[in-house]
Amino acid sequence: MNNLLRQGQRLACWLPAAAQQQIHTTAVQRTFWEREKKSGYKTKLPEPSKKQLIMDGLKDLKEEIKLWRKEVKEQFESDPILVFRPGETDVVFDFKAPNVLDNWTVTTDADHGEGKSTASLELSSAGAGLFHGEVNSDHTKDGIIKRTGYANIRTKRVRKSFKRESTYDWTQYNMLIMKVRGDGRSYLINLHTEGYFDLMWNDIYHYVLYTRGGPHWQIAKIPFSKFFMSSKGRVQDRQSAIPLNRVTHFGFSVAAKKGMDGPFGLEIDYVGLQYDPSHREEFAYEMYQTPKYIVAT
Amino acid sequence: MLRRAQCLLRLHSHGRQSVATLTRHRSYSTDEATPKQNPSANPNQRAQKPARNLPAVRNPFAAAQDRTKDTYLTMVEIFQERDVHRRNHVEFIYAALKNMADFGVERDLEVYKALINVMPKGKFIPTNLFQAEFMHYPKQQQCIIDLLEQMEDFGVMPDYEMEAMLLNVFGRQGHPLRKYWRMMYWMPKFKNLSPWPLPDPVPDDTLEIAKLAVERMCTVDLRSKVTVFQTSDLKDAIDDTWIVSGMSAEQEKLLREHSRQKALYIEGPFHIWLRNRRINYFTLRADPDTQFLAQLDERQLDDDDVSNIEVPFLGRAPPRRHNQLGKLRSVHQQDDGTILAICATGTSTKDSLLSWIRLLEANGNSSIGEVPVLFRFTSTVPAKAEEIEGPASVPATSNARSSKDESPSSRRE
Numbered sequence: 107m108n109n110l111l112r113q114g115q116r117l118a119c120w121l122p123a124a125a126q127q128q129i130h131t132t133a134v135q136r137t138f139w140e141r142e143k144k145s146g147y148k149t150k151l152p153e154p155s156k157k158q159l160i161m162d163g164l165k166d167l168k169e170e171i172k173l174w175r176k177e178v179k180e181q182f183e184s185d186p187i188l189v190f191r192p193g194e195t196d197v198v199f200d201f202k203a204p205n206v207l208d209n210w211t212v213t214t215d216a217d218h219g220e221g222k223s224t225a226s227l228e229l230s231s232a233g234a235g236l237f238h239g240e241v242n243s244d245h246t247k248d249g250i251i252k253r254t255g256y257a258n259i260r261t262k263r264v265r266k267s268f269k270r271e272s273t274y275d276w277t278q279y280n281m282l283i284m285k286v287r288g289d290g291r292s293y294l295i296n297l298h299t300e301g302y303f304d305l306m307w308n309d310i311y312h313y314v315l316y317t318r319g320g321p322h323w324q325i326a327k328i329p330f331s332k333f334f335m336s337s338k339g340r341v342q343d344r345q346s347a348i349p350l351n352r353v354t355h356f357g358f359s360v361a362a363k364k365g366m367d368g369p370f371g372l373e374i375d376y377v378g379l380q381y382d383p384s385h386r387e388e389f390a391y392e393m394y395q396t397p398k399y400i401v402a403t
Numbered sequence: 404m405l406r407r408a409q410c411l412l413r414l415h416s417h418g419r420q421s422v423a424t425l426t427r428h429r430s431y432s433t434d435e436a437t438p439k440q441n442p443s444a445n446p447n448q449r450a451q452k453p454a455r456n457l458p459a460v461r462n463p464f465a466a467a468q469d470r471t472k473d474t475y476l477t478m479v480e481i482f483q484e485r486d487v488h489r490r491n492h493v494e495f496i497y498a499a500l501k502n503m504a505d506f507g508v509e510r511d512l513e514v515y516k517a518l519i520n521v522m523p524k525g526k527f528i529p530t531n532l533f534q535a536e537f538m539h540y541p542k543q544q545q546c547i548i549d550l551l552e553q554m555e556d557f558g559v560m561p562d563y564e565m566e567a568m569l570l571n572v573f574g575r576q577g578h579p580l581r582k583y584w585r586m587m588y589w590m591p592k593f594k595n596l597s598p599w600p601l602p603d604p605v606p607d608d609t610l611e612i613a614k615l616a617v618e619r620m621c622t623v624d625l626r627s628k629v630t631v632f633q634t635s636d637l638k639d640a641i642d643d644t645w646i647v648s649g650m651s652a653e654q655e656k657l658l659r660e661h662s663r664q665k666a667l668y669i670e671g672p673f674h675i676w677l678r679n680r681r682i683n684y685f686t687l688r689a690d691p692d693t694q695f696l697a698q699l700d701e702r703q704l705d706d707d708d709v710s711n712i713e714v715p716f717l718g719r720a721p722p723r724r725h726n727q728l729g730k731l732r733s734v735h736q737q738d739d740g741t742i743l744a745i746c747a748t749g750t751s752t753k754d755s756l757l758s759w760i761r762l763l764e765a766n767g768n769s770s771i772g773e774v775p776v777l778f779r780f781t782s783t784v785p786a787k788a789e790e791i792e793g794p795a796s797v798p799a800t801s802n803a804r805s806s807k808d809e810s811p812s813s814r815r816e
Contacts, residue, residue, distance in 0.1 A: 232739040253556075290619065290676035292597070316597050319675035320620030321686045321742045322734065341589055364558070365679040391592070399536075400581055 140304040145338075147218055174267035190278045195378040198274075199261065199356065201235035202376070209261050214239070215254040221245045223362070225257035230373050234287075238371040241362035255362030257370070260296070260355050273299075276330075276350040281382050284326045285375035288317020291360060293372055297333060297348060298355035308337045311348040315358070323375065331387040343401040347389040464502035472514065475499075475506045479517045492521050493546045500553055509557050510604075512565075518550060519568050528574035535576040547572070547579040551586060560590045605678045610645055613747040616675050616682040617649040620745050623734055627651040630766070634758040644749030646759045650768075653733050658743050659770050661689055666775045667743065669756050683751050687744040687760075687776075692736065699732055753778060 142148055154162070190196075200206065207227060215221025225239030243255030266272045282295070297311040311333035318324050333348045334341060356377065360370050467474055482495055496518050503509040527543055529535040538544055547569070554561065561583060569580050599619050606612060614629065621627035629649045634640040661667070671685030735742045744763065748755035756778065764771045 289674060290616070314593075314596060316599065318599060318619060318622060319616070320623065320684070320745060321673070321688070321737070321740075322620070322623045323737060324623075341585070343585070363556070366676065368676075368681060369674065370676075394588075400584075403578075403581065 140307065143307050170267045170269070177267055190381040192381055192383050195283045195380050196279070197376045197378040199377040201229070201374055202233055206235065211260050211262060212258070213260070214257045215245070219246070220251050221254035221256075223255055223257050227259050232373065234373045234375040236371060236373050237358060238369070240369045241360055242367050243362040255367065256359055258357060258359045260298070260357030263354055273351065274353040276353060276379055279350070279379035279381050280330055280385050281380040282328045282330060283378040283380050284315065285323055286315065286317060286326060287323050287373040288315070288319060289371050290317060290319030291366065291370055292316045294359040294361070295328070296355070296357040296359060297353050298357070299349055299352045300354040301352070309335060310337070311335055317372065327380070329385050329387060329390075331385070332390045334391060343396070345389070345391055345393065462498045462502070464498055464505070470506045472506060472508050472511060475508055475514060476517055479521060483521055489521065489523065493542050496521060496546050496550060500550055510559055512559055512562065515550060515554055515559065516565055516568065519547060519565065519572065522547065522572045524571045527572055527577070529576055538578060544573060544578045548582050551579060551582045555586055555590070560594065561586060601677055605680050609749065610647070612677055612680050613647040613682055615677055616684065617647045617745055617747055619677070620675065620684070621649040621651070624651040624653060626653060632759070632762045634755060637758050637761055640758045641754045642750045642752055642758070644755055646746055646748045646755060646762065648744060648746040648759060648763065650744040650763070654735055654743050655768060657733060657735060657741055658768055661743075661770070661774060663773050665690060666777050667771070668777050668779045669760070670779050672751055672780070682747055684745055684747045685756055686742055687746075689741040689743060691738060691740050695730070696732075696736070696738070
């Protein structure tokens, strides 16, 4: 609905004042089809010149071929990991690795002029990634935005060579392991499983990361079975266990809900995966038979 | 009825215009109120004087003087009893929702129930398939959905009585019911999820919050003890305040074994959140014992290394260093430093921290007197740390009090 209103507003900006009085400027949307993945929040950046594009493309080509060679080599070697030893953590996102911050995107509600939160991701003095900033639930009272105050980090889309999109395959694991040092706030862990159709573009699996706070590091071990699905911030009625072979992004969110406006800081050493044979649960939430025409309405 | 009258009196207790306000408040909208006050006035006359037109809907909650739950409920009661039709009840509920925080009732289930009770029973239940499918009485349904959403935002869990009320108003096909069922599915699941449960609401007293915060941080070591010191116990402390200090037996041992030549640092202020309360805390930290940590790394064997396999038939290999008994790594010996104690003080000043060290020394950690203790007010962000390190931005190091503070540490050296 917000999307509709935003589009309407934009249209209204283009029209002259006289026309605005006569023409109803709200965009008519007859279907739920979405034009692009950002649902109206796509920032139009100025396109570089054609010459620049060619130069950048050639530069990228070099890297992409390197990546492709690696992929082909892996294919020929055909030496995949088949045995996942219990209790061993395989690190996926390591903040000690070089250029690690390039892989992450930081977003806040201020990006689209809807709020006043600030956030950044940098390396802390301990050598870990520090997601910090200030969340603020104040916003311009434009009558459309009701609640704001969030900050978010997300990895870039996992891809193969030549910018082909791919997904993580974590089916062999059943635990998410994180070494973090928080500030007592609870953070939201987001596992995006972006699908092919527009209906599945916003599928995100969530769980809460409670941080102890204090100077000690904390290792959080969260089973994947606990993650529940939501879309555009709404928990969905039709739930299912997370498809671990279709994870596209990973991220953390923090919100200024319930008067928690103020600074936050989450230090992340690594995010890893583990296989724990003693954990047999597939999905933590019971699946009731619901009456017809009630679910997902 | 008696309570209502009392509350009305309290509401409009300011003398001269009490009767006027009474009538104005009781008549909820001016569209109704105007004909009541001057029944002779016809619509044409009103149109001639638009400047005197009052807003269509007056908000009785904004005008209330006594902002308590009793008043709030009375106003809902007054609205209900005003007439049979209960016109503008949707607007009334929205106004009531908006002003909940002012009355301090935003976490009160009873109040939400009273608001749902404003809705007429049975009128909005769809009687045929089409009504059920196309959201019968959408404004009213959306209003109650918004009410439920506000409950969700404030973490108020509904109960089964509310389900019965909603069923009476909207029937089984109502959208508010769907929202209610979703809430009753998910909210109990998330309510007690936190491994560090907190009282609800969190106490207002700073000392109580500080105790909770230090206790929470100390859950890392089960043998931790949280003590509350008073600086007034010391002879020449400037601040008269409390200090909540958390230290475990293991930390005491680490402090005893700490080299007298190496400095300890008091670092902070860091902050910890307990729901929506923030508390500053300080740590007593030593540099990491790199020698010990490196030795631990040496003990770790590479399981994937196949170059040196032990064959039991060829005699037993001489015992390696990792088989020998050694010191175990404590949880407080982190890679970036050894945490020796945590504290939160009432004033968060340098003086109170100095008192903390002296109190620790007096309470069984005599070795701290022989070790140089340095203050380092830092931040985890490197850029910010440099900013604080700069002489201009740290008033504490440039004034007279800091030199007084540093003298004991130099004495220790």
